[in-house]
Amino acid sequence: MKEVVSESIGRPTGARFPPGPKGSLVLGVMPEFNRDTLAFITRCREYGDVVRARFFYITCYFLYNPDDIEYVLSTNAKNFIKSMSVRSNFFHRLIGNGLLTSEGDFWRRQRRLAQPAFHRQRISSYGNTMVEYAERMLSLWKAGETRDAHRDMMRLTLEIVAKTLFNADVSGDADRVGRILADIVKPFASQATLKWIVDNRLPTPAHRRFHRLARQIDDIVYRIIEQRRAGGSDEGDLLSMLLQAQDEDGSQMTDKQLRDEVMTLFLAGHETTALTLSWAWYLLARHPEAEAKFHAELDEVLGDRAPTVADLPRLKYAELIAKESMRLYPPAYGVGRQAIDECEIGGYRITSGSQIFAFSWVTHRDPRFFDEPEGFWPDRWTEEFTNRLPKYAYFPFGGGPRGCIGNYFAMMEIILVLATIGRRFKLKLANRRPVEILPAMSLRPRDGIQVVLEHRRSARNY
Numbered sequence: 001m002k003e004v005v006s007e008s009i010g011r012p013t014g015a016r017f018p019p020g021p022k023g024s025l026v027l028g029v030m031p032e033f034n035r036d037t038l039a040f041i042t043r044c045r046e047y048g049d050v051v052r053a054r055f056f057y058i059t060c061y062f063l064y065n066p067d068d069i070e071y072v073l074s075t076n077a078k079n080f081i082k083s084m085s086v087r088s089n090f091f092h093r094l095i096g097n098g099l100l101t102s103e104g105d106f107w108r109r110q111r112r113l114a115q116p117a118f119h120r121q122r123i124s125s126y127g128n129t130m131v132e133y134a135e136r137m138l139s140l141w142k143a144g145e146t147r148d149a150h151r152d153m154m155r156l157t158l159e160i161v162a163k164t165l166f167n168a169d170v171s172g173d174a175d176r177v178g179r180i181l182a183d184i185v186k187p188f189a190s191q192a193t194l195k196w197i198v199d200n201r202l203p204t205p206a207h208r209r210f211h212r213l214a215r216q217i218d219d220i221v222y223r224i225i226e227q228r229r230a231g232g233s234d235e236g237d238l239l240s241m242l243l244q245a246q247d248e249d250g251s252q253m254t255d256k257q258l259r260d261e262v263m264t265l266f267l268a269g270h271e272t273t274a275l276t277l278s279w280a281w282y283l284l285a286r287h288p289e290a291e292a293k294f295h296a297e298l299d300e301v302l303g304d305r306a307p308t309v310a311d312l313p314r315l316k317y318a319e320l321i322a323k324e325s326m327r328l329y330p331p332a333y334g335v336g337r338q339a340i341d342e343c344e345i346g347g348y349r350i351t352s353g354s355q356i357f358a359f360s361w362v363t364h365r366d367p368r369f370f371d372e373p374e375g376f377w378p379d380r381w382t383e384e385f386t387n388r389l390p391k392y393a394y395f396p397f398g399g400g401p402r403g404c405i406g407n408y409f410a411m412m413e414i415i416l417v418l419a420t421i422g423r424r425f426k427l428k429l430a431n432r433r434p435v436e437i438l439p440a441m442s443l444r445p446r447d448g449i450q451v452v453l454e455h456r457r458s459a460r461n462y
């Protein structure tokens with residue numbers, strides 16, 4: 001196997017600005033970026049490890065070297081805030097000043113308050129819900145039928161997050177929040193950069209609709225918070241943890257802060273997980289040898305029973321499937337930052353206010369770090385390979401202080417759901433066409449993933 005080292009291409013030779021595509025006079029690279037985002041950000045790597053690109057009037061830098069990505073996300077994280085796109089009106093109206101969007105001391109306090117809710121032990125108690133809800137979904141599945149696996153995974157992870165967040169079975173309010181959220185996010189899926197920059201400030205019909213839907217969500221979430229405060233009981237869910245969380249000075253979150261965190265967790269906590277599951281089913285269906293290994297593990301570890309949290313250490317191959325799926329299809333395919341003070345990255349001077357992006361979609365497929373980068377090969381993740389890999393050559397959950405707070409929750413959910421479904425059903429692709437990717441806020445299958453269900457042999461009893 002190729003030696004994995006953090007090589008550099010195109011390091012500066014005294015140039016003031018990093019190289020990059022010129023783009024058009026007014027819009028810069030925006031048309032190219034919008035035409036085919038993934039191809040464009042991949043092509044840009046050919047310019048070097050640090051690439052300069054102008055979007056309309058905004059200068060951006062793309063980072064392709066894991067060391068530089070580590071510098072921005074982790075070692076020098078203090079010099080960076082979230083990028084403009086995250087601070088847009090759209091995000092702000094929806095998730096306010098929640099963990100994903102807040103900054104500075106306020107963010108630090110909120111992260112400290114929320115952290116215990118994501119403690120491994122606390123999260124483990126949600127394992128049963130994950131399996132139970134997946135089983136409930138399977139009770140409606142029938143061998144031979146064609147289903148959209150992406151839609152099913154979205155629905156399932158929404159139900160799971162609603163239950164673990166609000167202790168709500170999604171027949172009621174939480175379901176409505178989910179549906180409105182899905183509705184809200186849809187038009188933005190196809191919105192490209194110019195709209196992010198300009199249009200979302202204009203009173204267009206789409207904009208008015210967005211605010212109307214956001215108000216409806218607010219009403220529901222505030223009502224849930226109010227009821228919970230009045231009831232005063234610990235429901236064992238994330239909302240109870242957040243309600244009880246106290247800072248050292250005894251202060252607690254206000255209703256507005258709670259609302260923002262709840263919305264953040266609702267939004268951040270289900271689509272990303274659903275996407276990983278959807279892409280994993282897609283990849284397994286296209287790689288029968290990996291699928292066979294997955295089934296063999298399930299038969300050996302579980303036999304004829306459903307998985308539990310206690311099985312996680314033995315569901316090793318399922319974990320590698322999750323890892324490799326997120327390498328090829330990282331749901332959050334790019335992370336963005338804005339430089340506070342001028343700094344140097346990869347030998348280039350980066351001015352204050354610059355927008356900086358690292359694209360896991362590209363880095364995860366960089367042949368300098370991954371042999372046969374386009375191949376789905378869960379077995380590549382040996383301990384030796386992982387130890388040799390530069391830390392930020394693989395970053396599906398981001399990293400540093402702003403890294404994903406829900407990564408353990410997500411991994412647990414992905415493995416348990418894969419195992420629960422994989423034990424009973426085989427998902428075969430309904431057609432041979434490769435699924436088209438829609439790089440919206442996250443990496444979605446444009447028209448879902450159509451699968452035909454087949455009973456597993458070992459699951460004859462069902």
Ligand code: HEM
Binds near residue numbers: 265399403
């Ligand atoms: C496969 C599933 C997931 C993926 C790929 C993912 C990915 C990410 C990434 C890349 C970031 C960092 C963004 C940045 O640096 O700008 C992040 C942050 C975050 N994620 Fe996740 N996430 C997943 C699941 C979850 C879940 C299940 C939850 C909660 C239940 C969650 C809650 C959050 C929150 C609150 C943040 C902001 C943390 C902070 O800034 O303090 N995520 N996630």
